[in-house]
Amino acid sequence: MKQELIALLAQKSFKYSPEPVFKLVSGRMSHFYVNCKPTVMHPRGMYLVGHLMFAAIRDLQPAGVGGLTFGADPIAMATAFASELExxxxxxxxxxxxxxxHGIARWIEGDLAAGDRVVVIDDVATTGGSTIKAVERAREEGLEVVRAVILVDRQEGGLENIRQHVADVRALITRDELMAAIGA
Known part of the structure; x- marks a missing residue:
């Protein structure tokens, strides 16, 4: 399944240029661009991501899986669906x-309660800022964050930064694996 997901990401979500032509959120220019949404919103991609993410967290038996909207949303939903199937x-x-x-002022949408053990996920990590923000907000709501899992690690220090907030951090796929898939 992982090799199939790498191939799908390489086809639909990953771009490489020998010159740094892709502008990142930080404003920095990069040789790489990763937009996981075309893959995670594709039926086969959703299936693969859901099952692989579930496999990466099932040992913890968390109550929930999620992260900062919008990057984590399709992955969380696919993972929850796969978890039910399994x-x-x-x-x-x-x-x-x-x-x-308005209403009940909360950071989180979903059926969770303070004290629940959760895994925070994200689609891509560059610096890890979005994932760290998600971890902090989950903790503000009383959730116990037991692991963070990133779909694609750009290998630019993001996982190391996230580890300062969550000891157990993993990536399903790395930039190097995507580069190998496109033959670069």
């Missing part, structure tokens, strides 16, 4: 970018 259900959750200011 007989070990876990709930998906989504962390807002801005706190809800």
């Amino acid at each position: 007989g070990q259900p876990m709930r998906a959750f989504s962390i807002r970018k801005a706190k809800k200011d």
